[in-house]
Amino acid sequence: KAGVTQTPRYLIKTRGQQVTLSCSPISGHRSVSWYQQTPGQGLQFLFEYFSETQRNKGNFPGRFSGRQFSNSRSEMNVSTLELGDSALYLCASRVRPGGYNEQFFGPGTRLTVL
């Protein structure tokens, strides 16, 4: 079974631009979560989507948004990029919310903001 895939793997943007990252979950997984990983803050939860609905949201500004499509694929968008948004953005999928919360991560998208 194919794992979680994320595109693109690497991205370079400049301040003020916006960016869209894509995530395809494992087949049969309907829940997708997004995390930001930086050296200083570690892995921080952004949001979780299930059945095209945002189920949970972390403490990030409104510039960070996401959505989920009917095939469970998810996108996250960051508008008005800031230097501090440079990070590894990880997507994780699981069958559904709840349970033991075992999540399977993709390889991430490395975003660099110049």
Add this chain to the structure above:
Amino acid sequence: TQLLEQSPQFLSIQEGENLTVYCNSSSVFSSLQWYRQEPGEGPVLLVTVVTGGEVKKLKRLTFQFGDARKDSSLHITAAQPGDTGLYLCAGTRQETSGSRLTFGEGTQLTVNP
């Protein structure tokens, strides 16, 4: 302030040595997981513990969940260079709006041949 405190943050040891990584919190978790992450990749799930006092073994790795479900440890016996990586603990607390995974800052382990 990190909800989950991991220690040590960095560990460099020789092949064959034993080591223990700790994950501590003042909060109670319904479940706790350990992941390993290698450069350029996402975290890979190693184990999930859910019962206070639970011990799980995965080859040379032993995971323990504290009795009060506030802390956990990972012990590696006879470490090998292939064990090198970032070890992350992550806990789940049930919230009214659903559950979220909270990560510790990680322990960067280097095993030298």
